[in-house]
Amino acid sequence: MxxxxxxxxxxxxxxxxxxxxxxxxxxxxxxxxxxxxAGPLDDETKRLVKLALAVGSQSEGAVHSHVRRGLDEGLSAEELQHVATLAIPTVGFPKAMAARSWVSDLTDE
Structure with a gap:
């Protein structure tokens, strides 16, 4: 393996x-x-960008993965939820609310 x-x-x-x-x-x-x-972004920024990409692609599993990793890396629940909130004007309210619920799956435990 x-x-x-x-x-x-x-x-x-x-x-x-x-x-x-x-x-x-x-x-x-x-x-x-x-x-x-390959680029100059710091680890926190890369994690938030990857979470945003997961939100935009509506991948629940990827959102869960990046939220889990973000929490392990010291990001707050509020920071992670903000990514989903920022998605509202781009992907739409319903999709952003779905993403917020996926973030909450891990941050409300």
Missing amino acids: ADETASDDLPPTANRFAEDNPAVWDAYTDLGRACSE
Whole structure:
């Protein structure tokens, strides 16, 4: 398997994919690392941008992932919810409210 420690924290579907396709998973994680290191943004800004992209693409799983990571990295629930609020004029009120509920899934625990 690819990096066993990294996949321990993955959702079941992604974990299974990583186990079944270690070369693809390694290439995917290498791409993510290279993209992260390709520019001047600090880690907090990158996390908020990635959360915003997840909100914009309406990916509940990705929103959960970036909220979980953001909380682990010290971002506040208010900062994470603000990302979803900022989405209102761009993606629309209903989609932004869905994103706020996905953020709340992890911040209201």
